[in-house]
Amino acid sequence: MAQRILLVYTKAGGGHYSLAQTLYRVLRQLEPSAEVELFNVFDVGPRWIGQAVEDGYNYSVQKQRWIFTIFSSFNSNKPAISTWARVLGSRLGPRINEYLERFRPNKLIYCYPVNHGFRRLRYVKQQKPKTLTVVSDFYSPHVYWFLDTKDQYVVASPEAYTIARRNRIPAENLHFFQNLIDPKFGSPLGASEIARLKAEMNLAQPYTVLVTGGGPGLKITYKLVQELVKLEGINILVVCGYNKRLLGQLEALKTRHNLSHLHLFGYTQQMYELINVSDVVVTKAGPAAIAEILSQHKEMIVCDYIWPQERGNVELLQQEHLGYYIRQPRKIAEKIAELKDRVGKRSVSSTPNDAVKLAQFILEL
Numbered sequence: 001m002a003q004r005i006l007l008v009y010t011k012a013g014g015g016h017y018s019l020a021q022t023l024y025r026v027l028r029q030l031e032p033s034a035e036v037e038l039f040n041v042f043d044v045g046p047r048w049i050g051q052a053v054e055d056g057y058n059y060s061v062q063k064q065r066w067i068f069t070i071f072s073s074f075n076s077n078k079p080a081i082s083t084w085a086r087v088l089g090s091r092l093g094p095r096i097n098e099y100l101e102r103f104r105p106n107k108l109i110y111c112y113p114v115n116h117g118f119r120r121l122r123y124v125k126q127q128k129p130k131t132l133t134v135v136s137d138f139y140s141p142h143v144y145w146f147l148d149t150k151d152q153y154v155v156a157s158p159e160a161y162t163i164a165r166r167n168r169i170p171a172e173n174l175h176f177f178q179n180l181i182d183p184k185f186g187s188p189l190g191a192s193e194i195a196r197l198k199a200e201m202n203l204a205q206p207y208t209v210l211v212t213g214g215g216p217g218l219k220i221t222y223k224l225v226q227e228l229v230k231l232e233g234i235n236i237l238v239v240c241g242y243n244k245r246l247l248g249q250l251e252a253l254k255t256r257h258n259l260s261h262l263h264l265f266g267y268t269q270q271m272y273e274l275i276n277v278s279d280v281v282v283t284k285a286g287p288a289a290i291a292e293i294l295s296q297h298k299e300m301i302v303c304d305y306i307w308p309q310e311r312g313n314v315e316l317l318q319q320e321h322l323g324y325y326i327r328q329p330r331k332i333a334e335k336i337a338e339l340k341d342r343v344g345k346r347s348v349s350s351t352p353n354d355a356v357k358l359a360q361f362i363l364e365l
Contacts, residue, residue: 003034003363006105010041010112011215015288019136020111022182026359034363037103041114044095097121105129107365111136116147130365134180134358135160138287140312143167152365154358156180156287159312175361177354181288182272185295186353189276197277203235205261207340210278212239212271213304214286217246220303220329224282225250227333229259234340237274239265280339282332285313294322295353299339303327 005027009020020038027036100123108118110133118124118131131151135141138156146153146167154175155161164174189197198208209228211221217240218224228236236259240247247266254262268274275281275296283289285305290313293300300323305314317323326332 003031003036003107004103004105005034005036005107005109005362006100006103007036007038008041008108008110008112008114008118009038010114012112015136015214015286016112018288019134019180022180022355023109023111023134023359023362026183026355027362030356030359031363035103037105039099039103041092041096041112044099045092093117093121097123100124107132107362109134109362110151113142113145113147115151119148119151132362132365135164136180136287137310138180138291138313139316140310149173154180154361157312177358177361179291179295179353180355180358181291181295181353183353183355184272185275185292188296189273194277197273201237201263201277202260203263203277205233205235207233208235208237208278208280209336210237210239210274210281211283212274212281212289213241213284214289215241215243215267217241217243218282218284218304220327221246222249222253224303224329224332225253225262227329228336229257229262231333231337231340234261234336236262237265237278238262239268239271239274242267280336282336285310285317287313290317290322291353299323301326301332301335303332 007020007024009016011017024036024038027034096118100121104127106129108124108129108131110118110131113133115131115133132154133145133148133151134154135145135156137145137160139159141160141163146164146169149168149170150173152173152175153164153169154177155164156176156178161174161176165171211218211224213221221238221240225236225238228234238250240250244266247264250262250264253259254264265274271292275293275298278298280299280301281293282301282303283293285302287310290300290302302314302317302323302325304327305311314325318325324335326335
């Protein structure tokens, strides 16, 4: 039977979408004859639901973190999560089922915690496609990942395994794969290629700082850039994602002060190249971002995290001395000035990138 694989995600958090994209590319490379599709569950329902969940998530974590904290605490209660899932399912379920009937997947790979809702759909009940939930919160996943105790799960850390077992997921349903990022991050660019990219990007200064915060950008980006432009001898690369307001503010700042060493990007597919040409990366504690930066052996400063699911990432960073956790823009600039004066390349212990192994596992399900 031909492989028909559906990768299910949402954009409520960039890590879920990034994981789905990575698996999509690798699966198609490994098995060109397989039919693989990406499916955002909110693309088929009423637009207000997608706005409420995806835009609401991005707004709350960027502007009003207390809203997300309250919602996350509410969803720590399994009956509350089940009720919330039923409410969404009543509006989205019929449209999702129509999509499944058209594509007719024989494998459903969830890159977002929606397995509990999909299990109720008519197509899933009748056709019984093989299912697998890939937990993209690597170190401290929320309880809502583990509502369906009969599903198969991929976890990426001993901490996530412990949380899954605590939520009554059988050991035989748990599979361990680490660092699920694009395989190209396992091969840093050579010195000549980095030099070529720096010339193309007009990075004239000897030291390069990359500031990135996923789709919405970092909350402190503008204030941080104001501090960084005071430092001498650095190129500043800023990824604003889809935050057009932030991009406009920084473009105005660059023009007003003629900051030729400030380079701005909106949403970009060049994160591999940008990390390669950088010496230090300032970011938030998303698991994929941390794995990508460490794979390139770059200095890392984490300035923010989303509670509770990213708290474990910060704890790992501090315990293993993999980077720095600094919140204030002025202190971040001071640390960068200190790092810039150090000689030599940092050495970090590397962990395997299992994205290809996971894709092979999916094909063999």
